[in-house]
Amino acid sequence: MRFVDEYRNEAGAQKFVQAIRRVATRPWTIMEICGGQTHTLIKSGIDELLPPEITLVHGPGCPVCVTPLELIDRAIAIARRPEVIFTSFGDMLRVPGSGTDLLSVKAQGGDVRMVYSPLDAVKLAQKFPERQVVFFAVGFETTAPGNAMAVWQARQLGLTNFSILCSHVLVPPAMEAILGSSGNRVQGFLAAGHVCTVMGYWEYEPIAEKYRVPIVVTGFEPLDLLQGIYMTLQALEEGRWGVENQYSRSVKREGNVSAQQLVQKVFQVCDRQWRGIGPIPQSGYGLRPEFAAFDAALRFNVAGLTAQESPLCIAGAILQGLKKPHECSAFGTLCTPEHPLGAPMVSSEGACAAYYQYARARGKVSG
Amino acid sequence: MNLNPTPDFSAGLQCPIPISDYPNVLLAHGGGGRLTQMLIERMFLPSFANPALEMLHDGAVLEVNGTRLAFSTDSFVVSPLFFPGGDIGSLAVHGTVNDLAMCGARPLSLATGFILEEGLPMEDLWRVVRSMQQAARAVGVPIVTGDTKVVDRGKGDGVFINTTGIGIIPEGIFVSPRRARAGDLVLINGAIAGHGIAIMSVREGLEFETELASDSAPLHDLVARVLDVAGEQVHVLRDPTRGGLASSLNEIAAQAGVGIRLEEARIPIGDEVRGACEILGLDPLYVANEGKCLVIVAREAAEAALSALRAHPLGAEAAIIGEVVSEHPGQVFLRSRIGGLRVVDMLSGEQLPRIC
Numbered sequence: 001m002r003f004v005d006e007y008r009n010e011a012g013a014q015k016f017v018q019a020i021r022r023v024a025t026r027p028w029t030i031m032e033i034c035g036g037q038t039h040t041l042i043k044s045g046i047d048e049l050l051p052p053e054i055t056l057v058h059g060p061g062c063p064v065c066v067t068p069l070e071l072i073d074r075a076i077a078i079a080r081r082p083e084v085i086f087t088s089f090g091d092m093l094r095v096p097g098s099g100t101d102l103l104s105v106k107a108q109g110g111d112v113r114m115v116y117s118p119l120d121a122v123k124l125a126q127k128f129p130e131r132q133v134v135f136f137a138v139g140f141e142t143t144a145p146g147n148a149m150a151v152w153q154a155r156q157l158g159l160t161n162f163s164i165l166c167s168h169v170l171v172p173p174a175m176e177a178i179l180g181s182s183g184n185r186v187q188g189f190l191a192a193g194h195v196c197t198v199m200g201y202w203e204y205e206p207i208a209e210k211y212r213v214p215i216v217v218t219g220f221e222p223l224d225l226l227q228g229i230y231m232t233l234q235a236l237e238e239g240r241w242g243v244e245n246q247y248s249r250s251v252k253r254e255g256n257v258s259a260q261q262l263v264q265k266v267f268q269v270c271d272r273q274w275r276g277i278g279p280i281p282q283s284g285y286g287l288r289p290e291f292a293a294f295d296a297a298l299r300f301n302v303a304g305l306t307a308q309e310s311p312l313c314i315a316g317a318i319l320q321g322l323k324k325p326h327e328c329s330a331f332g333t334l335c336t337p338e339h340p341l342g343a344p345m346v347s348s349e350g351a352c353a354a355y356y357q358y359a360r361a362r363g364k365v366s367g
Numbered sequence: 368m369n370l371n372p373t374p375d376f377s378a379g380l381q382c383p384i385p386i387s388d389y390p391n392v393l394l395a396h397g398g399g400g401r402l403t404q405m406l407i408e409r410m411f412l413p414s415f416a417n418p419a420l421e422m423l424h425d426g427a428v429l430e431v432n433g434t435r436l437a438f439s440t441d442s443f444v445v446s447p448l449f450f451p452g453g454d455i456g457s458l459a460v461h462g463t464v465n466d467l468a469m470c471g472a473r474p475l476s477l478a479t480g481f482i483l484e485e486g487l488p489m490e491d492l493w494r495v496v497r498s499m500q501q502a503a504r505a506v507g508v509p510i511v512t513g514d515t516k517v518v519d520r521g522k523g524d525g526v527f528i529n530t531t532g533i534g535i536i537p538e539g540i541f542v543s544p545r546r547a548r549a550g551d552l553v554l555i556n557g558a559i560a561g562h563g564i565a566i567m568s569v570r571e572g573l574e575f576e577t578e579l580a581s582d583s584a585p586l587h588d589l590v591a592r593v594l595d596v597a598g599e600q601v602h603v604l605r606d607p608t609r610g611g612l613a614s615s616l617n618e619i620a621a622q623a624g625v626g627i628r629l630e631e632a633r634i635p636i637g638d639e640v641r642g643a644c645e646i647l648g649l650d651p652l653y654v655a656n657e658g659k660c661l662v663i664v665a666r667e668a669a670e671a672a673l674s675a676l677r678a679h680p681l682g683a684e685a686a687i688i689g690e691v692v693s694e695h696p697g698q699v700f701l702r703s704r705i706g707g708l709r710v711v712d713m714l715s716g717e718q719l720p721r722i723c
Contacts, residue, residue, distance in 0.1 A: 001638045004645060005704075010632075013705035036648075043650075045707015107391040116647070222705045337715040338401060358709040 007221030008044070016226035017049050023233050024053040029185050030232050031178070031321050033171060034192035035062030036220050038351050042358040044222040054229065057185075057321030058351035060174050060277065061192050063139040064091050065319060065343040065350045068273040069309055071167045072097035074302040075136055078165065079110045081300065085128060087121040088136035090114045095346045098307040118143075118150035118164070125154065125162035134296045137164040142194045144168055144285055145259035148266035151287070151294045163296035168285035169272055171195050172203050177280050178320050179211040186321050188232040190218040190225065193247035198263075200255025204243045212241045219247040266291055275343055276315030313342035318351055325355040332356060399610025399655075400714035404618075423622060424543060425469040425605065428536065435536040437472035439463055442529045448491060450569050452561070452580030455528055456498030458657060461585045462608070463530040464506050468587040469604040469660070471542035471594060472534030477503065479530045480514040484523030495526055506585040508532070539599055546602035547623035549693035552669040554662040556589060556682040557582070558635040559612055563654035564643045577639050584658030589679045593662055596675045600668035605661045610714065613652040613699065615661060617713045621697045629689035629701040629711065652701075652711060653718050663691060 006012075032038060038058045041047050047056060060066055076097050079086035086102070093102040093114060106112035111131075115121050118135045125133035137147040147164060154162040171192060178184055191204060196217045208215045214235035218228030228246045235241065245251055263285070272284025287295050297303045309315075312330045317323040325331050325344070335341040337353055344350035395402045412420065419427040426439025443459045453461075460477065467474045479499070483492065503510050510530075536542075561582035568579050586606065594601055603623075607615035612634070620627045636651055644651045658681060664672045669687060676682035689701075699711040 001641055004641070008704040010704065010706045013707075043709055044703040044705050045709050046705070048707050049705075103393055103395070104391060107393050222703070222707075226705075338405075357712045 004221070007219070007223040009223070012223050013049070013226060016223065016230055020054070020226070020230050020233060021051050023230065023237055024051055025237060027053045027055065028187055028233060028236050029055045029057060029321075030188045030190065030229060031057045031059045031186040032190040032218070032225070033059040033061040033175070034194070034220075035065065035350060035354075036194070037061075037190060037192065037218065037225060039354050040220055040222055040225055042354045046222060046225060050229070054233070056229075057324070058318070058354075059178075059189075059321060060274065060319040061140065061171065061195075062344065062350050063143070063169065064095055064346060065315065066169055066274045066277065067092070067095070067138045067167050067343065068275045069098055070273075070305055070307040071138075071165070072101075073099075073307045074297060074305050075165055076100060076102060076105055077302050077305060078134055078296055078300045079105045079112050081132075083132050084300075085111045085113060085124055085131050085133045086136070087113050087115045087124065087133060089116075089138075091346070092136055092138060094340075095343050096340055118147050119153065122150050122153050122157070122159070122162055125159050126157065129161060132161050132163070132299075134300075135162075135164045137166045137168065140169055140171055140192070140195050141199045141263075142192075142197070144263045144267060145198060145256070148263045151266050151291055152262065154294060155291070160293075163294045163299050164287070165296040166267075166285070166287055167272070168267065169274065170269070170283050170285070172207060173280050173283035174274070174277075175204075175207055177277065177283075179207070179213065181320065183320075183322050186213075188214045188236050189216070190228045190232065191215050191243075193217055193219040193224070193251060196245075196247065196251045196255065198256050198259050200253050201243050201245060201251065202253055208242050214241050215243045217243065217245045217247050217251050219250065274319070276309070276313070276317075276319050278316070310341045315342035315344050315352075318344055325352040328352070395715070397609075398714070399608070399614050400653075402715060403610070404713065422543060422545070423618070425466040426472070426532075428470055437467045437470035437534045437536055438532075439466035439470070440529065440531040441466055442527060444524065444527050445566065446524050447569055448495065448525050450581055451565050451578050453583035453657070454495060454498050455526055456495040457502040458581075458583050459528040459530045460499055460502035460506065460508075460510075461583050461657060463532040464508060464585045464587050465606045465657075465660075467532050467534035468585075468590040469542070469606050470534070470536060471540040471590070471601070471604060472536045473591065474506065474508045474532055474534040474587050476509050476511045477530050477532045478512045479510055479528060481516070482523055482527040482529075483515065483517045484525050485517055485520040487525050491525065495528075499528075502585070506587060537594070540594055540601070541599050542601060542604050544603050544605065544619045544622040547619050547625050547627075547663045547691050548602065549625055549691055550666050551602055551663050551691040552666055552687050553616070553627060553629070553689040553691065554664060554669065554673055554676060554685060554687050555612070555635065556586075556660050556662070556676050556679075557658075557684040558637045558640065559607070559656055559659060560636060560640045560644065560651035560654035562608075562657040563611070564640045564651075566655075567647070568643065575639075575643060579639050579643065582656055582658035584681050586658065586660045586681065589676065589681045590660060592675045592679055593664075593672050596671045597664055597668040600665040601662060601672065602665065603661070603663035607656050607659055607661055609655045611651070611653040611655055612659075612661070613650070613711045614713055616699045616711070619661075619663070620699055623691075624696045626692040626695040626697070627689060627699045628692050629699065631701050632704050633686050633688045635684045635686050635688075649718050653714055666690075
């Protein structure tokens with residue numbers, strides 16, 4: 001299959017693995033930002049092919065994982081209302097709030113529907129004018145243009161029965177939070193190729209400069225990741241820092257400017273709570289005041305709902321790369337994909353779920 | 368994993384799945400993954416305990432006056448009723464015919480039950496019935512008895528169909544998931560994940576430029592050809608329907624107490640299906656098939672079995688995709704296209720498309 005097989009062949013992978021072995025002379029810790037990358041690493045067994053000098057830590061780039069608990073509770077409160085059709089991407093539905101999850105709300109009679117695009121939710125609002133259609137707008141910069149377009153279209157169409165529950169987060173402030181924390185051990189980053197497809201990578205340049213770290217914009221196929229790791233290692237070994245672009249077939253320095261302009265029209269940067277990490281200033285998108293009519297939290301008056309995390313869950317340390325999933329006392333015992341205590345065990349992109357599903361039998365877990 | 372837990376009824380007969388965990392049935396309880404398995408292991412098996420059931424085969428094998436009968440049932444709740452490559456009627460015939468075939472049986476006859484929703488267009492019912500008639504005629508298995516119920520509007524999804532079938536297992540054929548043993552090879556008759564992706568492509572909100580057709584097909588004739596050449600060397604037959612290849616192989620590994628090792632690059636999959644899975648973030652190993660058959664066969668008979676599969680119209684793309692090993696009993700491993708090794712676990716619920 002074109003555009004896939006080129007990046008998944010054994011000969012190419014071996015070439016990079018050999019090159020990585022040659023270039024790595026001492027231990028290095030590299031973080032891949034995006035949960036999609038974590039999955040490729042583990043699903044294709046890259047973590048097993050790398051030499052022991054290299055430690056990969058899994059970053060906070062899974063939108064499902066970092067969406068705060070109280071937002072899930074707000075979603076659940078809205079989804080329970082009889083007039084509401086609550087729409088979401090598939091993997092948000094199984095994330096536990098403090099009491100239940102959206103799939104269980106559906107089983108109890110709530111009208112919860114999985115959609116593949118926020119624009120499908122707008123279509124639902126047109127089709128069911130007597131119902132309130134709410135879309136759960138989570139994600140990083142990658143999903144922001146689509147969500148902005150949904151709100152934009154709803155306004156163009158004059159829809160009064162469409163709104164979004166918004167919890168957008170941004171990558172650069174999270175990277176700064178990790179680099180600025182006292183326990184940080186990350187020495188280089190694989191930046192998320194899809195985020196950079198939208199945003200470009202110019203905003204990573206000051207971070208690379210300030211913290212003197214190499215940042216390599218990296219794609220999602222096995223060979224992309226191996227090449228991204230190789231490029232990061234080369235920079236580390238040579239004492240270089242700065243931003244490099246491995247994913248040049250998709251990413252330009254300036255990104256997708258028209259998508260960025262649409263995002264700017266609908267959203268503004270705001271402070272945001274991250275599940276497991278806490279508040280990070282200026283780390284998210286919220287609706288601009290002129291689009292407040294499309295804010296589900298205001299429309300259904302759930303902005304006041306707050307919630308407490310499970311004290312056993314170390315999601316924060318995992319999302320910051322301070323710990324690995326199997327270092328958690330609840331991993332594979334009290335916390336499993338059937339009974340997740342924290343979000344990284346829920347999403348197929350979550351680091352804990354990835355470890356549980358693909359790495360369990362390799363002696364990393366007893367469960 | 369213990370497949371035959373001893374039920375603990377010391378506290379009286381109570382729901383063995385803690386209410387606190389699942390006060391309601393979720394869709395995932397029917398998804399073919401871990402939650403389905405939990406229902407079967409904790410609720411159905413201990414309640415209905417008997418030796419035929421405990422074999423956990425695609426159908427029960429019953430001995431009557433020296434003849435071994437295969438007996439199987441399946442219910443069909445697919446939405447939409449009509450999809451590219453088939454419809455609920457032909458699917459209901461193929462599904463049970465295939466379950467019988469996976470016991471090594473020649474299908475004899477089918478029974479069917481219809482649950483119809485008030486308001487269903489008669490035209491739709493007629494299309495479904497005609498499709499069943501054609502499918503049953505094509506496989507040469509008559510529908511010999513049936514039942515009809517109608518439920519209030521809103522309490523069904525148009526048509527639900529149950530089919531139950533019996534078949535005769537020829538002498539010298541001993542197919543059972545427990546017969547998989549180290550050294551056996553794992554074969555499949557063609558490209559995976561076709562049915563699940565076809566259904567998803569016609570559900571609300573998904574538009575692909577290419578039409579993806581379900582692989583729904585009756586497998587009894589294909590199975591008969593393989594049994595003709597490999598006989599009792601055929602150890603396991605399984606149609607990887609919901610839950611896909613991964614769930615079926617996990618079940619077999621657990622039941623036989625063996626490990627299974629797959630080669631990702633050898634597993635046949637169509638480009639369109641693979642592309643759709645990439646877009647949606649789904650793993651095709653977990654996507655449903657309705658015309659696929661896993662054949663686990665003694666190594667020395669594998670080439671003959673493969674030739675027999677490939678000689679059949681439903682097996683042109685047949686391939687040897689892996690082997691049974693003595694290491695890691697109960698687990699399925701896969702060697703990825705780039706040469707890494709990973710576990711292929713059972714899913715806990717249904718696969719959910721990823722955010723980005």
